[in-house]
Amino acid sequence: MRKEDQERAVQEVIGRVVGGVAERGSQALENAIADTLYWERQRIEKERPSAQRTRALARLDAQRRALLGGSDPERKRLLHELVEGFAREVLGYFDPKVHALATRAVPVGLRTLLKATSPRQLLRGSEHGLGGLEERLLVDGEVAHARALRERGTVVFCPTHSSNLDSIVLGYGMHEEGFPPLLYGAGLNLFSNPLVSFFLRNLGAYRVDRRKKAPLYKDVLKTYATVSLELGYHNLFFPGGTRSRGGHVESKLKLGLLGTALDAYYHNVKVRRPRPRIFVVPMVLSYELVLEAETLIDDYLREQGQSRYIITDDEFASPRRVLQFLSGILELDTRIHLTLMEPLDPFGNRVDREGRSLDGRGREIAIDRYLRGVDGELRRDPDRDREYTRLLGERVRDAFFRGNTVMPTHVVAYAAFAELRRLNPGADLYRLLRTGGNHESIPLPDLFRRVDELRGRLRALAAEGRLRLGERVATLGADDLIVLALRAFGTYHTRPALERVGDRIYHRDRNLLYYYRNRLVGYGLEDDER
Amino acid sequence: MSGGEHAPERDGYRYPLYRRNDRRLARDYRGPLYLWDIDNTYLVTEYRGLRDLVRLRFESAQDKRPVPGAVELLAALRKGEEGTSGVRPPIYFVSASPESLRGRLEKRMLLDGVLHDGITFRDLHKLRYLRDIFGFKLIALLLYRLENPPAAREVLFGDDLEHDPYVYPLYAQVCAGELRGDELREELLRRGVRRSASVYAAALAGELPTHDPVEWMVIRRLRRRPAAPDEDPRLVRVDDYAQAAALLRAAGFVSRSGLRAVLRAVRSAGGAADVLAPLRGLEDRLGSLEAVRTEAEPEEDAE
Numbered sequence: 001m002r003k004e005d006q007e008r009a010v011q012e013v014i015g016r017v018v019g020g021v022a023e024r025g026s027q028a029l030e031n032a033i034a035d036t037l038y039w040e041r042q043r044i045e046k047e048r049p050s051a052q053r054t055r056a057l058a059r060l061d062a063q064r065r066a067l068l069g070g071s072d073p074e075r076k077r078l079l080h081e082l083v084e085g086f087a088r089e090v091l092g093y094f095d096p097k098v099h100a101l102a103t104r105a106v107p108v109g110l111r112t113l114l115k116a117t118s119p120r121q122l123l124r125g126s127e128h129g130l131g132g133l134e135e136r137l138l139v140d141g142e143v144a145h146a147r148a149l150r151e152r153g154t155v156v157f158c159p160t161h162s163s164n165l166d167s168i169v170l171g172y173g174m175h176e177e178g179f180p181p182l183l184y185g186a187g188l189n190l191f192s193n194p195l196v197s198f199f200l201r202n203l204g205a206y207r208v209d210r211r212k213k214a215p216l217y218k219d220v221l222k223t224y225a226t227v228s229l230e231l232g233y234h235n236l237f238f239p240g241g242t243r244s245r246g247g248h249v250e251s252k253l254k255l256g257l258l259g260t261a262l263d264a265y266y267h268n269v270k271v272r273r274p275r276p277r278i279f280v281v282p283m284v285l286s287y288e289l290v291l292e293a294e295t296l297i298d299d300y301l302r303e304q305g306q307s308r309y310i311i312t313d314d315e316f317a318s319p320r321r322v323l324q325f326l327s328g329i330l331e332l333d334t335r336i337h338l339t340l341m342e343p344l345d346p347f348g349n350r351v352d353r354e355g356r357s358l359d360g361r362g363r364e365i366a367i368d369r370y371l372r373g374v375d376g377e378l379r380r381d382p383d384r385d386r387e388y389t390r391l392l393g394e395r396v397r398d399a400f401f402r403g404n405t406v407m408p409t410h411v412v413a414y415a416a417f418a419e420l421r422r423l424n425p426g427a428d429l430y431r432l433l434r435t436g437g438n439h440e441s442i443p444l445p446d447l448f449r450r451v452d453e454l455r456g457r458l459r460a461l462a463a464e465g466r467l468r469l470g471e472r473v474a475t476l477g478a479d480d481l482i483v484l485a486l487r488a489f490g491t492y493h494t495r496p497a498l499e500r501v502g503d504r505i506y507h508r509d510r511n512l513l514y515y516y517r518n519r520l521v522g523y524g525l526e527d528d529e530r
Numbered sequence: 531m532s533g534g535e536h537a538p539e540r541d542g543y544r545y546p547l548y549r550r551n552d553r554r555l556a557r558d559y560r561g562p563l564y565l566w567d568i569d570n571t572y573l574v575t576e577y578r579g580l581r582d583l584v585r586l587r588f589e590s591a592q593d594k595r596p597v598p599g600a601v602e603l604l605a606a607l608r609k610g611e612e613g614t615s616g617v618r619p620p621i622y623f624v625s626a627s628p629e630s631l632r633g634r635l636e637k638r639m640l641l642d643g644v645l646h647d648g649i650t651f652r653d654l655h656k657l658r659y660l661r662d663i664f665g666f667k668l669i670a671l672l673l674y675r676l677e678n679p680p681a682a683r684e685v686l687f688g689d690d691l692e693h694d695p696y697v698y699p700l701y702a703q704v705c706a707g708e709l710r711g712d713e714l715r716e717e718l719l720r721r722g723v724r725r726s727a728s729v730y731a732a733a734l735a736g737e738l739p740t741h742d743p744v745e746w747m748v749i750r751r752l753r754r755r756p757a758a759p760d761e762d763p764r765l766v767r768v769d770d771y772a773q774a775a776a777l778l779r780a781a782g783f784v785s786r787s788g789l790r791a792v793l794r795a796v797r798s799a800g801g802a803a804d805v806l807a808p809l810r811g812l813e814d815r816l817g818s819l820e821a822v823r824t825e826a827e828p829e830e831d832a833e
Contacts, residue, residue, distance in 0.1 A: 327592070444618070479609055483643040490640040502552030502647050503618060 001183060001206075005231050006091055012227045013087045017219050018080050029075050032216055033067050036082055039214035046211075079216075086220040090185075090206055139173045141340040141403065145353055146281045147178065149343055152355035153277030154229050156261050157182060159338075160250055160284050160400050161238040163291045164190055164314075165322075167205065170236060170285070173338045183228050184236035185221065204236075222260055229264035229278055239396055245300035247293065247515035249284075249404050249522060251397055258396065259389040261346040266385075269368050270378055276368075277355050280344045282396045284403030286337040286470070288488050290515075291315050291325045297515035301433065325492050334407070334488065339468065341399035348391040401522060405468045406458055408476075409497075412485030413516035414525070415450035416442060416498055420507060433510045441504040444482075451478040454525070461523055534629060534651065537673060540733040543726055545669045546653035548629040553620050553647035555679050561619050562783055563682040563743075564607050565671060568625035568635065570689040571750055572600050572644070591637035597750065598799035599771030599792045601642045606775065606788025607685075608645055620647040620678070624670040626663045626692070628654040648674070658724070665723035665731065667697040668704070672734040675705060675743070684743040685783065687774075689750040690767065696721070698747040699762040707740035746781065748774045766812070771795075772802035776826055777809055780816040786825050793826060 001009060021032045037060055044056045066078050149155055159170060167186055174182060186205040208221060229235055237257045240250035261278045268276030290296070295314035315321040342350055345367055349357040357365045370388065373379045421427070424437030431437075455478060462469045472484060482505075489496040489512070497512035498505050507513055534548030555563075569575035574595050608618050621644075625635065629651035639646060650670040654660060671686075686701075688694025700717070703709040709717060714735055718728035747765040757767060768774045775792035778784045784792075796802040805826045809819055 480605075480643075483605070483645065486645075487640050487643050490637075500645060502554070502620075 001091065001228060001231075001233060005233075009224065009227050009231065010084065010087045010091065013220060013223045014080060014083050016223050016227075017083045017216070018076065020219070021079060021216075022076055026072055026075075029072065029079060030067065033063075033075060033079055033082065036214040036216045037064050037067065039212070039217075043211050043213065082216060083220055086212075086217050087224065090208070090221060090224055136335050137169060137173050137176075137338060138335045139177050139338045139340070141283075142281070142342050143177055143340050145343055146279075146340050148353040149279045149281075149351065149355055150179065150234060153275050153279055154232050154264070155234045155279045155281055155343070156229065157234070157236045157340075158239045158258070158280055158282050158396055159236065160404075161240045161243050162247075162285060162287060163243060165291055165325075166238075166243075166285055169336060169338065170283070171204065180234060182236040183225075183233045184238075185225070218256070222256060222263075225257065226260040226263040226267070229260065230267050230273070232275075239393070243292070243296060245296045247290070247297060247300075247518035249400050249519065251400075251522060253393045253397055255386075255389045255393050258393055259385065261392070262385055262388055265346045265367075266371055266378075266380065269371060278346050279351055279355065280346065280392060280396065282341040282344070282399035282403065284337070284339045284341065284400055284405065286339070286405035286407060286468075288334040288336075288407040288409050288470075289325065289492050291322065293512055293515050294493060294509075297511045300515075301430070301511060335470070337405040337468075337470065339403040339405060341403045344392060344395050344399075346392060347388045348393075348395040402466060403468060404519065405470050406462075406473050406520065407470045407488075408472055408481045408484040409488050409516045410519040411454055411458065411473055412447070412451060412482055413497060413513050414520045415454045416447055416505065416507060417510075417513055417517040418454075419446055419450050420510070420513075433514060436507055436510055441501070441506045444500065444503045444505055447482060447505050448478050451481055455481070457525060458520075466523060534632070534649075536653075537669065540730055543730055545666070545727055545730050546656045546659055547650055547666060547670060548632075548653055549648065549650040549670065549673060551622070551648040551674065551677055555617075555620060555682070557679050558681070559617070559679040560681040561617065561683065562607070562610070562745075563619060563678060563684050564604075564621045565674065565684060565686045566604070566621065566623050567667075567688040567694055568623055568627065568649075570597070570691050570752060571687050571694075572596060572604070572623070573635075573638065589634070591634045591641060594634070594638045596638075596642055597771065598801060599775070599796040601644060602788075602791040602795045603771045603775055603778075603784075604642075604644050606784040606792060607778070609785065609788060610783070611785050618645075620682075621645065622647055622674055623649040624667060624674075625649060625651050626666060628652055650674075659727075661722070662724055662727060664693045664697055664721050665718060665727040667693060668701055668718070668723075669727065669731050669734065671697070671701045672704070672731065672738070676734060676737060680739050680741055680743070682743055683745045685746045685748065685778070686744060687748045687750075689752055690755065691752050695747075695749050695761075695765060695767075698744070698749075699765060702742050702744040702747075702762065702764070704735045705738060705740075705744065706742035707738075710735050746777065748777065750774075763812075763815075766808050768808050769803075770801035772797070772805045772826070773808050776805045776822050777812075777816075779825065780809060780812075780819060780822045789822075789825055790829065794829070797828070 021028055041057070041060050044053055044060070047053045063078060063082070067075060070078065146155060146157075157170075157174070159166060167184065167190070171182065181204040183204045183206065185208040188207055188209045188211070190205075191207060206224070209217075225235060225237070237260075239253040239258055241254040241257075244250050258280070261280055265276060265278045268278070292314040315325070345351050345357040347357070347367060347370055349359065349365060349367065351357055357367045359365050368378075371378055419442050420432065420437060420439075423439045423442070424432055427437050455473070458467070458469060458473065461467050462474070473481065476484070486496070486498060486500055489498050493509065493512060495509040495512075497507070497509045497516060499508050500506075534550045537544045537547050537549065566572055574597055604621060608621060610619055623646055625631075627635065632649065632651055635649070650673070652659070652666055659666070686694075686698045688698060700709065704714060711732055714732045715728045718731060719725060723731070744764060747762065749765060749767045750771075751767040751769055757765070766774075766777055768777070772793050775784060775789045779786070779789040793802055793805070806819055806823060809816060809822070813819060
C-alpha cells in the first residue's frame, strides 16, 4: 500500500473494528479484549525464552490488569491499542521504484541462479535454449477481460494454491501481463528467507501471522483487505486459505476472505464512490511438478483433517531444493499455466468486459438492488450476505475445476494409481500407500492401456469445458505421456513416484503418486478405478 | 536405477564390466532388438585429449547433449509401427564409459525420455583394461545375445571414431558361426584384445546357437574415410540420423510419423541434406525407395 494511503487505512481499520465491537455493548467489549489477551498469551508462551518474550508477557499482564479494573471508555482505549498494534503490523509497504526494480530483477536473478546449477552453462550462456522462467510461465484464459475490468472497478484475483512459489509466480506473471501490483497476504514464514522477503514485500505482500489465533486479529486482516479494496487496490486472496495438502483442486474455500469483496462493494455503494464495482477473477495455477509435494502429501496423510497449518520446514525453506526444482522445470521444457477464469461480481454473477453483471441469459442485472431492503434502502443483512458469499464461493470453486490444466504427471499418476487399486482389490488406502500391495510393479502395456482410456475421458471432459488439457496431453499419445511423466517424476523429487525398469513400471513413492493423481479427483473419473 | 551386475564367470575368469538387463523377453520373440553405443552415437562427445576426459568426467547430465535426431530415432524405434501398443522393442546401450558415469547418463536419458532396457559399462578399476575397448564391446554384445531370444532381429548403432565398424561385423560373424574357437581368439589377439579376454569371448561364443541375428549396422560417419571394399553390406554409414531413419523406415522398423519426427529434429539442427544417399544401391534389400522419398519431403508448414 502506498505511503499516502497507509495512515488512512490504519485509522479506517481501527474505526471499523473497534466500532463494530463497541456497538455490541459492554460485555462484547470485555470478551473481545479477554479473548485476544488469552490467545496472545498462548502464542507468546510457546516462544523460546528471550528478553522480547518477557517484555511481551509483561505487557499482556498490564493489559489484563487494565481490562479487569477499567471502565468502558478505558476498555475501548485498550481495544484501540490492540487493534492498532495488529493493523500496523499487518500493513504492507509498497514503493513503486523498488517494485519496478524487483520485477526486473526476478527473471534476471532466476536465470542466473538456474544457470549456476551447471557452471558450464553459466559460462556458455543459453546456447542450448535453456531459457528463463518467464518462458515457462503461460498466462492464459480471460486475460484481456480481466485487464479491461481493472479500469472499471477493483479486482480481486483468487488463485488456487499449491506452493509457496505461487506468490512469486503470480506477482511476476501478472506484472508481465501489464497488471498493476497486487496486494496480498503472505504468511509470516515466507518472510524468513531474506531474498524472498524482499520480493514479497515489494511485489505487494502484507504479513499474515497465522500463529495469531485471536478472532480480533482475523477481523483486522479482513477489514484491512476490505479497506484496501475500497481504496482501489487490486487484491489477491488464496480462497483455499493454505496450500492444497493433498494435491487436489481446492473445493473447500474460506468464505470469510471472499466476503470482503461484498463488504467493500457495500461500503463503496454507501459512500457513492465513482467506481464502486468489485470484480472477482478466479485463477488456476497448474504445475507439472510441485516444489513441496513430498512434504505436503506427508502432512495430508499423517494428519488428515488436522494438518499442520503452518509448515516451516518444507522444501521452500531449502534454497538448494528450490534451485533443483526450478532447474528441473527449465530442463523439462514444461510450462506453468496461470489461467484466468471468467470474472464474477461479489454475488457470483458473470461480468462482461464493461463491468456489467449478467444473469444466466446474458441480461444485465442491477446488483446494487441486492443490497437494498424492500423499501429500497441500502441495508446490511449478515444472513443474506453470507448466502451471497456462499454462492460466490461455489462459482469460484467451479471455476477452479474448469480452469485446471491437466499435465502428463496428473494423467499418468492417476492411471498408475487406478491400476494399483485394480491389482489390490479391497485394499485399504493407507495400507496400499504404505506397502504398495501385492505387486511392486505394473506391466507397461497395462499402464499404456489405462493412460489411453483416461486420455479419452479427459478429452471428453475438456470438450464439455469441465477442465483444460495441457498442450501435450491434448496432442500426444499414451506412450509419450508416460515418457514425459517418468521424466518429470525422475527429475526433481527425492524418490520418483514412478520408475521404469525394462517393460515394467515400479511405484517407488506411492504418496507422491497419490498427490499428483489427486489433481484429477472431483471429475467423476473415480469410477474408472473399480 | 543404479548399480549393475558383473559379467558371468567362465573358467574362473570374468571380464571387468558392469551390466544390466532389465527385460526378459519371451524366448519366441521375433521382433527387433536395438543395441546402441553412447558416446558420439547417442550423445555428442567432444574428446580430443586428457583435458576433455576430465571435463567429461565432471560434466553434469544437463550439460550432456544428444546427437541431433538420436532421441527422436530412439523414440521411433521404441514405438515401432503406427498404432501398436503391444510389446515395445527392447533397446540396450553399450558404453565404453566407466560405470561411475551411470547416474549422469541415466539422468540424461530420463531427461531425453529415452527408454532403455539395459546398459553395459566398463569396470575401470582394472586399469590394464583401459585400452581394451574392442574386447569390451564384443563381450558386452555377446552377453546380451546369450540372454535374449535367438530369433530377435538386431540393429546395431555406432560411430566410426573408434571400433564400432569393426566390432559389429565381427560380432555378426561370431553369431553366424563363421568365427569361433581358436580362430576367434587369434583374431582378437591380433586386434589387441588381452589374452584372458579373448579366451573369455571365445567361451561365450561357444555357447551361442549358430544364427546371425544382425540385420543392419548403422554407423554415424564422423571421419571422411572410405569404406573397405569387402565391408559387410549390412553396415551403412550415415551422415546424420535423418538418413538412418530413412533406412529404417524403408526396412520397416520405424513408422512414418517416427521418420518425420527425426527429420524435423535433424533439419532444425541444419542436417538432412540428402536423406536417401546411403540407401542408394540397397534397393535389392529395401525394395523401391519411392515411398520413403515422398515421406521424407520437407513438411510444408513445419520448416
